[in-house]
Amino acid sequence: MAHRLGIVGASGYGGAELLRLAATHPAFEVAVVAAHSQAGTPIVDLFPNLAGTRVFDAIEVGALAECDVVVLATPHDVALELGAELFDAGVRVVDLSAAFRLSVDGFATWYGGTHDRPDLATGDAAADPAAVYGLPELGHREAVRGATLVANPGCYPTATLLGLAPLAGLLQPGTIVVDAKSGTSGAGRAAKDTLHFSHVHGDLSAYGAPGHRHTGEIERWLPGDLGAVSFTPHLVPMARGLLATCYATLADGVDAAAVQDALTTAYADEPFVHVLAPGRFPHTKALAGSNGCQLSAVVDGRTGRVTVTSAIDNLGKGAAGQALQNANLMLGIEETAGLTTVGVYP
Structure with missing residues (x-):
C-alpha cells in the first residue's frame, strides 16, 4: 500500500x-x-x-x-x-x-x-x-x-557539515572559513532583478557576508566547540548545483593520512556520500538530479591547513x-x- x-x-x-x-x-x-x-x-x-x-x-x-x-x-x-x-x-x-x-x-x-x-x-x-x-x-x-x-x-549547511563534521576533533577552533557557491535555483523561483539571465550570465558574485543566515546553522550543528565560522556564499550562473570549499587549521600532529582516514571511516557505510581520493575534486555536474554528495580533502603541509571540498545538488x-x-x-x-x-x- x-x-x-x-x-x-x-x-x-x-x-x-x-x-x-x-x-x-x-x-x-x-x-x-x-x-x-x-x-x-x-x-x-x-x-x-x-x-x-x-x-x-x-x-x-x-x-x-x-x-x-x-x-x-x-x-x-x-x-x-x-x-x-x-x-x-x-x-x-x-x-x-x-x-x-x-x-x-x-x-x-x-x-x-x-x-x-x-x-x-x-x-x-x-x-x-x-x-x-x-x-x-x-x-x-x-x-x-x-x-x-x-x-x-539547508543546502549550504548540508554541504559544509558533511565535509567538516568528521574532522571536528582534528581542527583548531576558530579557524574555519567556508567559501560556497550555488546555482540560481537556490534563490527560489520568484522573479528578482538580480536573477535575470542577462544579469547572472557570465557573472560571479558574493552575497550575504559576513552574516548570512546559514552561518548560525553551521555553527550550531558542527560537532564539538569549533567556535565562530566565517561563511561567504556566492551565486554562480548555473541552474543547480552547490560547491563548498572549507578551510581550517589542523590541530598539532594531524597529518593528511589522519584527515583521509576520518572521512573514509565516517562515510564507509553511507549510501549517499562518496569520499574521493586526495587530489581528485568533486564536480557539481556529476551530482545533478541526485541525492549524492562528493567530498575530498587535501592538506597543505606548508601552512598546516586542510581544504575540504563538498559538492551536492542544492535541490537534491x-x-x-x-x-x-x-x-x-x-x-x-x-x-x-x-x-x-x-x-x-x-
Whole structure:
C-alpha cells in the first residue's frame, strides 16, 4: 500500500523537485500538491517536465492531516505556523525552511523573529524529542526514524557539515572559513532583478557576508566547540548545483593520512556520500538530479591547513532529495528508495 505524501509550496523549485522524485518513488502516492497563489493552476504551466492534467491544490489543513507525511517547501514564517499545527495533529512533517533548525535564541539572532514554538526549536536541548534536525549522516538517523517533525537542513549547511563534521576533533577552533557557491535555483523561483539571465550570465558574485543566515546553522550543528565560522556564499550562473570549499587549521600532529582516514571511516557505510581520493575534486555536474554528495580533502603541509571540498545538488541533497530521504526513514521505508547518487552527466 502506498504512503500518502503531501507537498505544500509545490510551485517553488524545491516543491517541483519533490514532485519529480515522487513520480518514480516506489512507496509514495502524491495525495496533495498545495500552493497558495498558484492554486488551480495546471502544474505543467509552471514546470513543463511535469506533464499531465493535475493542478495545484489549495492549502487545506484537513486534507494534509490525512497524509502519512507532509513536506513543507514554504517560507519559514508559513512553515512555523503550519508545521506546528500539523505536528499538534500528529501528522509527520519534513520542513525545508529554517523554521525549526535552530534554537529559540538562534532563530531570533539569524532570522530576527520570535519563535512561537520553543518545543519545536530543534537546536534547543529542551525541544520535544519528536522534533529533530535531520541530517542522517551526522548521527541523526535514529532520531529521524522516531520523529514527527524533521527540520530538513539547508543546502549550504548540508554541504559544509558533511565535509567538516568528521574532522571536528582534528581542527583548531576558530579557524574555519567556508567559501560556497550555488546555482540560481537556490534563490527560489520568484522573479528578482538580480536573477535575470542577462544579469547572472557570465557573472560571479558574493552575497550575504559576513552574516548570512546559514552561518548560525553551521555553527550550531558542527560537532564539538569549533567556535565562530566565517561563511561567504556566492551565486554562480548555473541552474543547480552547490560547491563548498572549507578551510581550517589542523590541530598539532594531524597529518593528511589522519584527515583521509576520518572521512573514509565516517562515510564507509553511507549510501549517499562518496569520499574521493586526495587530489581528485568533486564536480557539481556529476551530482545533478541526485541525492549524492562528493567530498575530498587535501592538506597543505606548508601552512598546516586542510581544504575540504563538498559538492551536492542544492535541490537534491540540499533540499528535496534529503526531504525524501528523511521521509523514508520516518515511515520505515528503505532509506534509499526513490533516490540515487548518480547524476545526469554531461
